[in-house]
Amino acid sequence: MSGADTHPGEAMSQHIDPTRPAGGRGWTLAAVCAATFMLMLDLTVVNVALPDMRGTFDASFSQLQWVLDAYALGLAVFLLTAGSLADRLGRKKVFNAGFVIFVLASLACGTAPDALFLSVARGVQGIGGAVLFAIGPALIGHEYRGRDRGRAFGIFGGVVGLAIAFGPLIGGGLTDGIGWRWIFLVNVPVGLAALAVGTARMRESRDPRARSVDWRGLMAFSAALGLLVLGFLRGEAQGWDSVPILTMFAVSVALFVVFWRVERRLGERAMFELALFRNVTFNGISAVTLLCGAATMSAIFLQISYVQNVMGFSAWDTGVRFLPLTLCLFVAAALAGGLTTRVPQRVLVGTALTLIAAGLSLVTLVDADSAWTALLPSMFGIGLGMGLFNPPRASLSIAVVEPSKAGMASGVGETFQQVGVAVGIAAFGALFQSRVTHLFAHSAAADALGPRAEEFGRAVAAGGGAEAARSVRDPALAARLEEAARTAFTDGLTEVVLACAALAVLGAIVGFAAIRTRDLHESALDTREEEPDGANGRTPYGDSAPEGVPAAVESGP
Structure with missing residues (x-):
């Protein structure tokens, strides 16, 4: 909720536990x-x-x-x-x-x-x-x-x-x-x-106006976001156009729509x-x-x-x-x-x-x-x-x-x-x-590897280029491969x-x-500096203390 949509007293309407030590x-x-x-x-x-x-x-x-x-x-x-x-x-x-x-x-x-x-x-x-x-x-x-x-x-x-x-x-x-x-x-x-x-x-502290937990929204959002992130994480390994990845993205979008509808219906309880x-x-x-x-x-x-x-x-x-x-x-x-x-x-x-x-x-x-x-x-x-x-x-x-x-x-x-x-x-x-x-696969040195060039290139991308090059028996070729990597x-x-x-x-x-x-x-x-608690009738929480909180509550150094 933006500042334009709130009432002056709303900022103070949260439950505060006054027992916190100084x-x-x-x-x-x-x-x-x-x-x-x-x-x-x-x-x-x-x-x-x-x-x-x-x-x-x-x-x-x-x-x-x-x-x-x-x-x-x-x-x-x-x-x-x-x-x-x-x-x-x-x-x-x-x-x-x-x-x-x-x-x-x-x-x-x-x-x-x-x-x-x-x-x-x-x-x-x-x-x-x-x-x-x-x-x-x-x-x-x-x-x-x-x-x-x-x-x-x-x-x-x-x-x-x-x-x-x-x-x-x-x-x-x-x-x-x-x-x-x-x-x-x-x-x-x-x-x-x-x-x-x-x-x-x-x-x-908590919101005293909060209702019961929005379990439907919670489950829909968590599942939607989980599938979305998982699809991005696994997309390269399984293929971006593979059935599992496309299914994850599609179900994620559907669940986000469900979440949106649930939240609109619940209103303030969302x-x-x-x-x-x-x-x-x-x-x-x-x-x-x-x-x-x-x-x-x-x-x-x-x-x-x-x-x-x-x-x-x-x-x-x-x-x-x-x-x-x-x-x-x-x-x-x-x-x-x-x-x-x-x-x-x-x-x-x-x-x-x-x-x-x-x-x-x-x-x-x-x-x-x-x-x-x-x-x-x-x-x-x-x-x-x-x-x-x-x-x-x-x-x-x-x-x-x-x-x-x-x-x-x-x-x-x-x-x-x-x-x-x-x-x-x-x-x-x-x-x-x-x-x-x-x-790497299109470098001059990789030509000597033939069909193994792609596999070698993946090892280079994973940070194992030098190690892979040292496994080659020909010292001259190994040096060229390491430089290409x-x-x-x-x-x-x-x-x-x-x-x-x-x-x-x-x-x-x-x-x-x-x-x-x-x-x-x-x-x-x-943007004013916080004044000592209770000074000029102020508390650390605004111009008036929430119900049950003394006018001067210790707010720290």
């Missing part, structure tokens, strides 16, 4: 950031450990891809569901339940006996992560107002970026140091500590407010979020693969070489947090996507004989853009609705992000595999990342054109 909002931010760091870390930390997993389980490329896809699928499918349930059942309660699921699934991942078990556990881990990811921004938005909200989301955005950027480094350190299983097992003690903080220090689609800013930030997720994560995944598999760096060394991206992202996120209440949001979002597009385009500086430093200009642009984008994205996702609907809105925003990541990695991964295979991988990288840059350009255009301050809810428009 200083609780800082602890809430810490718990949400800890959860978010683990969630985003698990999107990238696995990439550098894939070669070790392949050795442990003797897994195929398709099996390894499921380790990545299952997590992204679990995240994408349950985000909106988790956010809507949180508004109804209580955000603290659902958030802590998600933490339990995530920690137990992480333990299962770390003790997995085979690739199939690991993929299933990753899917469950994604479900727990969806709960945490969907509710986190809503919890922050509930605790902070005005410029303090901008700073809080600046910290949140920085943590998101740091997790993405530090993933290769942490994954490399754990994998090389004590084994790949610890990239999952480390979540257990960290998650338990954050769960303890959330249980003890967070305040409960899990999703269809009226949001009349809000230009909601549509704009949703589209930009999807485009950004698809472009950036796909490109980072391919660049990590290039540094590790083509340039031959270890997992740890790969992570170290991505530290420039980390530093740029952290600095930009810190700046963006303070700018969200001073600079028009459309300027921040549009500029962020422009920087990302520029960074992705600079991958053209890389060729087959480049040192890893040729990637630095690209890293700088991507890091600055991502850091600038994350805080306003998270803030805008809940700014278009009244606070009592924050869980639903946050779930929608995170759904668009994770669908973008899942579909982007699948689509650009498929394009990359196709282009590298084609480029390196060239095909690099050229394929350039082509696909430039396609990612085109998506980012489109995102920048949408950001500049479709994000408007007048579409935001009134609770997001107060």
Whole structure:
């Protein structure tokens, strides 16, 4: 619901638990950031450990891809569901339940006996992560107002970026140091500590007007989105025109229609407010979020693969070489947090996507004989853009609705992000595999392989070009094949990342054109510093306290 559609008192009409200890909002931010760091870390930390997993389980490329896809699928499918349930059942309660699921699934991942078990556990881990990811921004938005909200989301955005950027480094350190299983097992003690903080220090909140759970809408949406994402993830392996893939897409569309009809019939009892689609800013930030997720994560995944598999760096060394991206992202996120209440949001979002597009385009500086430093200009642009984008994205996702609907809105925003990541990695991964295979198979060196050229090319695309070349007995031919493999991988990288840059350009255009301050809810428009609780008759929740809440409730430092 946009700001124009709400009444002044609606922002205050949510149940608040007044028993939270003093200083609780800082602890809430810490718990949400800890959860978010683990969630985003698990999107990238696995990439550098894939070669070790392949050795442990003797897994195929398709099996390894499921380790990545299952997590992204679990995240994408349950985000909106988790956010809507949180508004109804209580955000603290659902958030802590998600933490339990995530920690137990992480333990299962770390003790997995085979690739199939690991993929299933990753899917469950994604479900727990969806709960945490969907509710986190809503919890922050509930605790902070005005410029303090901008700073809080600046910290949140920085943590998101740091997790993405530090993933290769942490994954490399754990994998090389004590084994790949610890990239999952480390979540257990960290998650338990954050769960303890959330249980003890967070305040409960929910929408008091929420009706019973919209089970029909919940099941229809989850099934529709699951089939859509699964179709994109499996399309390359099974063939985009194959019966199973076409069936998935067709049933997905049908279920989305069912979901739409159910939500229209239920009206205020629906899990999703269809009226949001009349809000230009909601549509704009949703589209930009999807485009950004698809472009950036796909490109980072391919660049990590290039540094590790083509340039031959270890997992740890790969992570170290991505530290420039980390530093740029952290600095930009810190700046963006303070700018969200001073600079028009459309300027921040549009500029962020422009920087990302520029960074992705600079991958053209890389060729087959480049040192890893040729990637630095690209890293700088991507890091600055991502850091600038994350805080306003998270803030805008809940700014278009009244606070009592924050869980639903946050779930929608995170759904668009994770669908973008899942579909982007699948689509650009498929394009990359196709282009590298084609480029290698049509190279002069591949002529000597005859009908084996296509199979060899697929091995090159999977990062095994050097290993495949060393299996050839003729040393001279092996050297030529390795050089052809390196060239095909690099050229394929350039082509696909430039396609990612085109998506980012489109995102920048949408950001500049479709994000408007007048579409935001009134609770997001107060840019004043928060005053001490009770000063001038104000509380941390607005001009009047909700029923049952004292006029002066401690809101933290």
